[in-house]
Amino acid sequence: MPTTFRSLRPVSRWLAALSTSLLVALSIGIGLLHADPAAARGGDARTDLRDANLVSIDARDLPVEAQWALVAIRRGGPFSSPKDGIVFFNREKLLPYRPRGYYTEYTVRTPGVRNRGARRIVAGGDPRTSGVYYYTEDHYQSFRRIRE
Numbered sequence: 001m002p003t004t005f006r007s008l009r010p011v012s013r014w015l016a017a018l019s020t021s022l023l024v025a026l027s028i029g030i031g032l033l034h035a036d037p038a039a040a041r042g043g044d045a046r047t048d049l050r051d052a053n054l055v056s057i058d059a060r061d062l063p064v065e066a067q068w069a070l071v072a073i074r075r076g077g078p079f080s081s082p083k084d085g086i087v088f089f090n091r092e093k094l095l096p097y098r099p100r101g102y103y104t105e106y107t108v109r110t111p112g113v114r115n116r117g118a119r120r121i122v123a124g125g126d127p128r129t130s131g132v133y134y135y136t137e138d139h140y141q142s143f144r145r146i147r148e
Contacts, residue, residue, distance in 0.1 A: 051096045056145040057135060066108045066121060066135055070146070073106055073127050081107040081116055088122045092140050098124065108135075121146070 059070060072079055079085065088103040095103065103122050110117030118139035124132030133146040 050094065051145060054094075054134070054143055054145045056147050059133075059146050059148045062135060062146065063108070063119075063137075065110070066119065069106055069108045069121050070133065073121060073123055073133070076128055079106060080109050083107065083116070085127070094140070094143050095122065095124075095134060108137075 059067065062070070069080070077084075084106045085104050087101055088105040089100065090098070090103055103124055104127055106121045106123065106127075107116045108119035108121055110119055119137045120135075120140070122134045122136070122143070124130055124134075131148060133148075134143040135146055136143050
């Protein structure tokens with residue numbers, strides 16, 4: 001019995017539907033590969049696993065110099081170092097993953113130290129309004145999330 005085009009029509013429709021479904025699934029998969037991991041989870045710095053594992057500290061429990069730095073960050077300056085406000089690259093990968101440029105760093109003065117010292121506040125997003133701040137007293141070896 002010879003095959004007719006009429007008998008192949010259901011098969012060709014099925015193959016077309018299958019190939020369309022595969023293309024859609026593939027494009028979604030590729031999109032997820034290139035997406036920000038935090039955005040893919042629907043979260044932000046507060047819901048990121050790395051952030052959840054960080055010890056937090058109340059802003060009032062910070063050293064007084066860190067409290068002053070936090071006030072200056074929220075005001076937009078003046079800052080204690082010309083390097084304040086530069087991009088922090090998170091090379092240590094201790095903070096939640098964010099696109100380059102999301103984090104900025106600020107010096108926390110250390111009494112008796114002539115250089116910038118080891119203490120910093122790292123801010124996420126818009127430093128004046130985001131409310132995402134991290135404190136390190138050991139030059140990025142560890143961080144604590146600042147609670148306000």
